[in-house]
Amino acid sequence: MAQVVATRSINGSLLCPASSGSLQSRADNLKPASFSSKLLAREAAKKKRQHNLTAAFSRRRIIQARSTGVEAQVIPVSPEDTPKVEEQFLHLQQLGDTSVAGMWSKPTVRRKTKIVCTIGPSTNTREMIWKLAETGMNVARLNMSHGDHASHQKVIDLVKEYNAQNKDNVIAIMLDTKGPEVRSGDLPQPIMLSSGQEFTFTIRRGVGTAECVSVNYDDFVNDVEVGDMLLVDGGMMSFLVKSKTEDSVKCEVIDGGELKSRRHLNKGGLFANGHNGSNFSAADKDWDDIKFGVDNKVDFYAVSFVKDAQVVHELKNYLNSCGADIHVIVKIESADSIPNLHSIITASDGAMVARGDLGAELPIEEVPLLQEEIIRLCRSMGKAVIVATNMLESMIVHPTPTRAEVSDIAIAVREGADAVMLSGETAHGKFPLKAVKVMHTVSLRTEATIMAGQMPPNLGQAFKNHMSEMFAYHATMMSNTLGTSIVVFTRTGFMAILLSHYRPSGTIFAFTNDKRIQQRLALYQGVCPIYMQFSDDAEETFANALSTLKNQGMVKEGEEVALVQSGKQPIWRFQSTHNIQVRKV
Numbered sequence: 001m002a003q004v005v006a007t008r009s010i011n012g013s014l015l016c017p018a019s020s021g022s023l024q025s026r027a028d029n030l031k032p033a034s035f036s037s038k039l040l041a042r043e044a045a046k047k048k049r050q051h052n053l054t055a056a057f058s059r060r061r062i063i064q065a066r067s068t069g070v071e072a073q074v075i076p077v078s079p080e081d082t083p084k085v086e087e088q089f090l091h092l093q094q095l096g097d098t099s100v101a102g103m104w105s106k107p108t109v110r111r112k113t114k115i116v117c118t119i120g121p122s123t124n125t126r127e128m129i130w131k132l133a134e135t136g137m138n139v140a141r142l143n144m145s146h147g148d149h150a151s152h153q154k155v156i157d158l159v160k161e162y163n164a165q166n167k168d169n170v171i172a173i174m175l176d177t178k179g180p181e182v183r184s185g186d187l188p189q190p191i192m193l194s195s196g197q198e199f200t201f202t203i204r205r206g207v208g209t210a211e212c213v214s215v216n217y218d219d220f221v222n223d224v225e226v227g228d229m230l231l232v233d234g235g236m237m238s239f240l241v242k243s244k245t246e247d248s249v250k251c252e253v254i255d256g257g258e259l260k261s262r263r264h265l266n267k268g269g270l271f272a273n274g275h276n277g278s279n280f281s282a283a284d285k286d287w288d289d290i291k292f293g294v295d296n297k298v299d300f301y302a303v304s305f306v307k308d309a310q311v312v313h314e315l316k317n318y319l320n321s322c323g324a325d326i327h328v329i330v331k332i333e334s335a336d337s338i339p340n341l342h343s344i345i346t347a348s349d350g351a352m353v354a355r356g357d358l359g360a361e362l363p364i365e366e367v368p369l370l371q372e373e374i375i376r377l378c379r380s381m382g383k384a385v386i387v388a389t390n391m392l393e394s395m396i397v398h399p400t401p402t403r404a405e406v407s408d409i410a411i412a413v414r415e416g417a418d419a420v421m422l423s424g425e426t427a428h429g430k431f432p433l434k435a436v437k438v439m440h441t442v443s444l445r446t447e448a449t450i451m452a453g454q455m456p457p458n459l460g461q462a463f464k465n466h467m468s469e470m471f472a473y474h475a476t477m478m479s480n481t482l483g484t485s486i487v488v489f490t491r492t493g494f495m496a497i498l499l500s501h502y503r504p505s506g507t508i509f510a511f512t513n514d515k516r517i518q519q520r521l522a523l524y525q526g527v528c529p530i531y532m533q534f535s536d537d538a539e540e541t542f543a544n545a546l547s548t549l550k551n552q553g554m555v556k557e558g559e560e561v562a563l564v565q566s567g568k569q570p571i572w573r574f575q576s577t578h579n580i581q582v583r584k585v
């Protein structure tokens with residue numbers, strides 16, 4: 001039986017949310033901060049800040065004390081990247097977040113758009129994983145094109161250790177497959193190549209000199225023609241093919257630069273015979289990596305160069321056969337995938353706009369249009385969507401971003417991405433923590449200007465026959481109208497993910513009794529996942545959840561929350577199947 005319980009009367013029409021006083025005041029808060037309002041807010045916060053900073057210092061001391069038992073690790077980043085405590089919290093206060101002293105003060109709480117960080121040499125230590133998590137990382141990405149299983153294992157273990165210690169702020173793990181890509185081989189050190197000089201790519205293994213480097217694709221020589229233009233990393237360097245032998249391709253450097261190890265090669269179009277979306281099953285390394293992910297119970301696979309839905313079905317069948325509950329994010333990065341976008345996304349749990357390769361395979365001017373389209377499609381289909389690559393590229397070497405990069409993040413947030421991703425910025429950049437902080441601050445600021453109720457027009461349509469979708473829709477409407485957060489109980493994550501797709505303006509506090517689900521939910525826009533044992537009694541569980549939120553400073557005494565109990569298999573079926581309530585904390 002469906003039941004809707006409201007413990008207070010709702011004035012005004014749901015269709016005219018602006019008539020609600022609480023919404024109006026929230027709208028006022030969302031207005032872009034003027035200089036004067038910023039100054040007033042600063043004045044008012046001045047006293048509080050003194051107190052908060054003292055608390056922040058003690059919290060930092062606790063964190064430092066926790067890590068003192070750990071063997072010292074070399075952090076290969078600039079010392080400037082270590083944020084000063086004051087600096088760390090000031091920007092939150094400027095954005096109106098005055099709850100910086102509590103354990104829930106972690107930036108993840110208020111920000112809705114999640115941050116994916118690629119872990120590499122700059123960040124693969126215990127200290128840096130901890131710092132990234134405290135600065136705002138929600139998902140740790142492991143790129144299987146680099147490193148080996150031992151190095152990735154170390155990172156997975158560290159993230160799991162962090163999660164075990166910080167139960168309120170868990171980090172999801174995403175394993176990004178190498179895919180059927182063409183890469184140059186290892187070099188003892190980067191080599192400088194100048195325009196006009198000759199350079200050779202060879203299919204011979206293990207070559208890495210100043211004149212010649214190996215390529216990992218046996219059909220490379222057959223696939224390349226004299227006159228072709230080879231692009232490194234999507235165009236950072238380019239090479240004109242001048243001649244071929246049985247095992248090598250001689251080129252003239254057109255756009256020179258620094259060639260490093262394992263660089264991505266494109267042909268300004270497609271390589272044939274499987275590179276650029278070959279059958280996924282053809283890539284043995286990918287299967288080894290997938291199994292590695294199953295063994296380590298990662299949360300997501302990001303699958304490279306998906307060209308059709310078959311690849312996703314194949315992977316999902318495999319995961320079912322070994323009882324692995326891992327979600328599949330398809331990377332949209334090959335020209336072949338574009339005509340099949342709808343079926344690929346339907347088969348998956350979400351998509352990544354992998355702009356690096358997308359911009360190498362298709363004209364770059366198509367990338368922003370495709371980004372908008374892929375986000376729109378994912379949101380209308382209730383799938384997660386991540387925007388990736390070059391978001392803060394200049395911060396690999398500089399401590400501040402370009403203004404264009406800041407706008408890029410703001411656009412992805414406005415378009416409604418679940419997450420924005422950092423690649424080289426956190427993997428091998430000089431300022432990984434500053435990059436996360438910029439992403440956090442820009443996302444938060446942009447979100448503050450987005451008005452409630454911007455759900456995709458056809459989302460409700462697609463789901464209108466399902467009871468839980470109807471409840472997600474109405475819970476969103478109710479919480480938007482009243483200006484409350486939403487509290488939801490979920491064993492599979494389904495209901496929390498569903499709510500996230502409706503993009504309610506308040507936080508979705510998702511209580512789950514499964515730690516893996518808590519981790520998975522870290523990717524989803526607006527969801528704050530909380531682990532809690534459920535009791536047999538629904539009422540007792542609700543009360544526990546509300547007191548947890550209150551005790552941790554997530555909601556205040558007297559505040560109202562919209563509480564949703566629904567889903568494919570409601571938890572307390574015998575008590576009530578579906579209900580939405582408004583409760584006073």
Ligand SMILES: Nc1ncnc2c1ncn2[C@@H]1O[C@H](COP(=O)(O)OP(=O)(O)OP(=O)(O)O)[C@@H](O)[C@H]1O
Pocket residue numbers: 118119120121143145146147151264356357423424425427428
């Ligand atoms: N696990 C790792 N070990 C060593 N270096 C890494 C690792 N992960 C990333 N890197 C470095 O960081 C760079 C940026 O990471 P990113 O994940 O964007 O890889 P990419 O090779 O540039 O592109 P793609 O995402 O298409 O694989 C890499 O080119 C590599 O130099």
Ligand SMILES: CC(=O)C(=O)O
Pocket residue numbers: 331333353354355356357358388389
């Ligand atoms: C992320 C990635 O693989 C790309 O942008 O190509």
